[in-house]
Amino acid sequence: MQKSNIISKFIRTYFDPSLDFRIQAFNLLAFTGMTAGIIAMFTSFITGMSINIIVSLFTSVFAFTLIQLSRKKNCYIFCYRLTVVIVFIIAFPLMFFMAGGNHSGMPCYYVFAIVFTALMLDGRDMVIAVSVEFIVYISACVFAYLRPDTVTFFETESDFLIDTLSAMITSSLLLIMLIILYIRIYNNRQKQLEGLGKLKTEFLQDISHEMQNPLTIITTGIDFISSCVSKPDGACEALKALKIVQNEAMRLGRMVGSMVKLVAMSGNTESREKVNFSVMLNNCAEMFRLILEKKLCTLRVDIPRNLPYVYGVADRLTQVLTNLLSNAVKYTHLNGQVTLEALYDSAFITVIVRNSGESIPPAILPHIFERGVSGKKSSGFGLPICKTIVEAHGGAINVESKPGKGAVVAFTLPVYGGQSEVRGYE
16 A cells, blocks of 8 residues: 555656656656666666666766756756656767767667657747757767767677667656656647537537526516506615616626636636736735734735746736635635645645634535535635636645534645646646
8 A cells, every 4th residue: 555655646746647748748757767878777787888877877867857846846848858868868979989889779878868858848948958959869860870989889789789778768668658648638628628618518508598597686676667657656665676687687797797708717818927826925925914804804824935936827826816815705604714835745735724714505515616506605616716726727626624613625726847838628
């Protein structure tokens, strides 16, 4: 069981589907680089290439250092670039000349390096890096052909066979794993598209159902007002009916607006960017602190100063926080307390909002994220909207509530991993 937990934690930390593709691919390369370096040391020992033992050892240590640095400091783009320069542009050509040149398996690694660089970098960085790699690799091959005295050749044909097979197998497996990662992302996108179609149908069903009651009341009220107008003493009754119609019209507007907003959240069509989540949390806390003070309540805030950035739509993440804090304030009684807390590990930030007031009725709790399900003080669309936004950002949200002990809402978001601005959610 403990072994299974360790493996699950490893996969969740380095290859969670919610992580950006480039982060997963980089982690894959780093761990494969460590493994390949260890294998290459044994291969070099067998083939007698003693200098390659040192290079392979360096590769393993370098890969281990990079993956720890990128995970702890969230500097993935820097690590991508460092990998391209140190490993692909410098180390690979050196290994090429020290281990057989054109009569070796290194050209297989050249192909992998170019493909990996094209996947990991964007725009001008990608064009420059791939161009440099092509120039360096072609030059190395041509120079080794013209000056064979600069190449350390394998002593036997079997040594050449071992090196070629290991290079071919390693680079092929890496490319296959990258393709698998891309296929997984494609399948997730397909599921999202299917979900959008289902959401559209549900939206039309919901809005046609929910609009019936207020429209009936409005229509009936207008007819009643019309009949009152013709009566000499009907002004008072007409005003009462008009007030009811007005309230229903306003409620209808709020309801439709919330439902449209919920669908828009699932469309995932907005640009994401690097967001200073710590500042966002503190700003929202200060905004609600004033509201709580008017209710003679307190707000406790526990947010680490070194909280990592997140990658998302700032307005939507703010909407999640304001919805959750607004609910907490709404259900907190006089002299109560609302708590806003943030925790984080290497991959995720967890935000917790607690209130000491009313708890969620047990009958409602299992359905709290369903549209239209709510207590007496809400429309039933706030939490579904929060859930849609959080999940669109690669996170998760849950609610706990015990009778007489208020409610606790917690949601997680992946930390920023060096992504560039894109359209839509991945």
